[in-house]
Amino acid sequence: MINSKVINPEVLDKWQHDVILTLCQLEMYFLPSFFDVIVHLVSHIVREIKMCGPPSLRNMYQFERYMGYLKGYVRNRSRLEGRIVKGYAAKEVIEFGTNYLRDVRNVGIPQSLHKGRLGGVGTLGRKEELMHPNDLYEAHFTVLQDMTSIAPYIYKHQSLLKNENSHMDNIWLAKKHNQTFSHWLKEKVRSTRLNVDKQVEELGFVLICVVKYEGYDINGYTFYTRQQDQKSTVQNSRVTLIALTIENNTKDSY
Structure with missing residues (x-):
């Protein structure tokens, strides 16, 4: 709610009360070392909204995150700006060159962990068997x-x-x-x-010879064979749907 683009000023006092109450409840479970300056600043957010407006219009999180990315280019602390410019320029040149190379991933762009999961790809225990x-x-x-x-x-x-x-x-x-x-x-x-x-x-x-897998990704889900599933220490093989009926206002689980 605090990060929403539109905030009703009438609910700010209630938010401040909820923030203080939540921090007091956290003190019942966490050690004092948990409550550093970052946790303490939460109690001042509502007052800042009253004075400066919604945080979405003035927060600096994305800029600070990008500055942390640029600091990764620093190798010589006596020449901070020069190392950032040199590293950033080298990255741009490499990315420009990869556009003309086939089967080369772009620099700095990680490969998606879900790539191929919609098309059906075997992931575990590949073996060929005679059927x-x-x-x-x-x-x-x-x-x-x-x-x-x-x-x-x-x-x-x-x-x-x-x-x-x-x-x-x-x-x-x-x-x-x-x-x-x-x-x-x-x-x-x-x-x-x-x-x-x-x-x-x-x-x-x-x-005659077919390829089998013990794990398979298809339609965004991962399926395992019964033999592979028995090796796992955890298991999630049920679907739960909680329905609230209008007539008797009761919850049913299927």
Whole structure:
């Protein structure tokens, strides 16, 4: 509230009371060494707002933070300004040069810890394993069902099965389609490799060896396998939603 851009002068006296009360409550839990000059200055903020206006219009935190950044260039304390100018100029020249280099990170810009977490990236325990053929084709079929580029081949395969087995019902045709579509698509791509889309060609072949991870980042969340989760000393595997109902004014947890 103190750092808000718009402050109602009528609430300042209440803020001062709350600040003093909060500091007194902190004295019940923290040692006297905790209450240095920084903590003490909180009691004067409300009085400064009455005299000088909102802190957002006059605080110097961002400038002091940037001055601390510039002080990092100092190597010779007898030439403070010169070292800052030299270090800052060298950084600008390097950043200008990196704009023309490929696969080079800019100086001073840290790489985001969340980079790639929206696209799905394995992060822990990479290993290659041979899958059972039944599990492999079942997983392959599940992927093919959700691909837009495979939709014409699905319709074609279903039509072929229906023409060849016209006396069978829809349930039998659906099971037969699920069992044979992956093999049929593989033979179809192999026979007409030059006339199919590149994505369809890659999806048509099944790799026996697959890559597995024990940790995986996708959609901004990190997921672990059950084996990896059992190694952890902490666990967070539940979602809690506290709902306040209007009728009986009670809270329910799900």
